[in-house]
Amino acid sequence: MRSSSTPSTRSTVMHEDGKIHYLMAERRSICNQVTELTNRIKNKGELHKI
Incomplete structure (x- = not known):
C-alpha cells in the first residue's frame, strides 16, 4: 500500500509547521x-460526546 503523501508534500508540511511555531513564538498574541x-474546538467535541 502506497502512502498518500509524497516526499515533497511531507517536506512542505514540515516547513510550514516550523514556520508556524516560529511565528507563534515571535508573536505571542497569535499563540x-x-x-x-x-x-474551544476541543470543548465543543467533548460536549457532543455526552
Whole structure:
C-alpha cells in the first residue's frame, strides 16, 4: 500500500509547521489566539460526546 503523501508534500508540511511555531513564538498574541481556538474546538467535541 502506497502512502498518500509524497516526499515533497511531507517536506512542505514540515516547513510550514516550523514556520508556524516560529511565528507563534515571535508573536505571542497569535499563540494565544491559536490556543484559545484549539481549546474551544476541543470543548465543543467533548460536549457532543455526552
